[in-house]
Amino acid sequence: MARRPARSRAGEQLLAALGPLLAAEAAAEAHAAGLDPADLEQGVWLRLLERIATEGPPTRPAGWAAWLRAAVRAEARGERRRARREVPYDTADGGPAHPAAPEVERLAERADELRRVRAAVRRLPGRCPRVLLAMMSTKDATYREIAGELGISQGSLGPVRSRCLGCLRRMLMAEVAAPEPWGRER
Template sequence: MRHVGAGDLSTVVRDARAGDERAWAVLVDEYGPRLRAIARRFRIPPDQVGDLLQATWLQLFNGIDRLQCPEAVGSWLAVTMRRFCLHAVAGENRECPTTGLDEWLAQPGEAPEAGLLRAEQAASVRRALARLPERQRRLLWQMATDPDARYTELSARLDMPVGAIGPTRARALGRLRRLLLDDERATHYAWPARR
């Protein structure tokens, strides 16, 4: 099996969106072993791993049209699998959840592990934001804390030309995405699989 490059991955995800079975097979071949390794780290019993894998792939199948960055499909799958594993470890429901992950995470009385996962994700975002150039970091902060602000307001606050806001935002989000993917890969390869 060859590794799918970022350019090829965009094509594979696009083809999977269109219902191409070969594209789905490529995704399963590429990411299936990684998802199984996540289940091993959580010490999920072998008889449950298949259900969690199926639920993860089903989430992607149902949400692939909303995936904004095809290159992030691997990270999206890993986070989704971790969430299902956390749910399984918590023992709240031995059956695979059928609702969307957002609905599941919003349910009262969630497992403490879910909070830890969110804290881990927030820390990862903070680390990535800290690595952005100050101009990009300030712009993203202003847009996150005041999402209704007009470009003219942001321009005045940040002493940035109105015409530079969109391109700066795009560069900042692209760089942030790459930093988060790098962090995800580093975390994935740093954790040895449990036996």
Template sequence: MDTATLPAGYASLLAAEAAAYALPGTGIEAADLEQAVWLRLLERDGPPADPAGWTRAAVRAEALGPDVRTRRERPYADQDAGPPPRSPQGARDIEDQVIAADTRHAVLAAVRALPGRCPQLVRALLSGADPTYHEISRELGISQGSVGPLRSRCLGCLRSVLNSRVGSPVGRGNAR
């Protein structure tokens, strides 16, 4: 691409945009950003239709590129030691999955033991659909204003059912 087709003052626009993104402490230098954008510009088939807008977008992309990479990269504690040794995490993951499944099973059993409309309400709250109060009120056939108080009562009942089965932690500041 011939850079002579760019508007007058393009170099100063690029320098200003690069300086705006090369703030102290970011680890990005304005000259590096300018060079990367010039390279992008030269790799194009022709000049951009909107040089100012294209330059802003190109500088932003070049400035944020290292930031995205550094968020994904994790340094090793000791560069000479190589990657950290693998720990037997598979066993712990399976144990966590079993505990989570047992917990879900206990909660669902306690939900079935709740009185009145509480089982339907709590099941709706636990569903992955994340329904609104309006949707819950339509499903249960109650007014939308009574969903909140009913929810509060049902969760209190659920808490007491679960505490009676598991037991309340002792000495943790539970108020009665």
């Protein structure tokens, strides 16, 4: 049998001495940081190999245990920082690349829809824009408060609102069903 070089044996001894400690430290730190323990462990092994390449094999593996703990924490911090900063360019299903994108997209669509409805309400004739915009207000006012603000009786606010909504509905239906140029429908 061929004898292994001393450097190989030192690496195996280091692996045997620090492996269980690294696995335990990586598992504890990874779960607290929301990372994969195996990825964290692999990153620390790379740091350890880089250190061995520059400083040589350790003379006392026990002295490296403190370094190992610090390296696990530093690697976890780095991974958390990268996870916050890095956003993939594309996903496999063609969906948004950022996990918050569906929420942001939904909020943007809702804001655009609300803007279009408010623009349509402003085009209504008579007192309908004032009535419907007061009803759409974010103040969450009662019928009594809205009627007082508009200067109409509380009892007539409901029928006026109903007529205004009917007018808005007819106007929007005409816009949606409007034919394209040259009489073609969509």
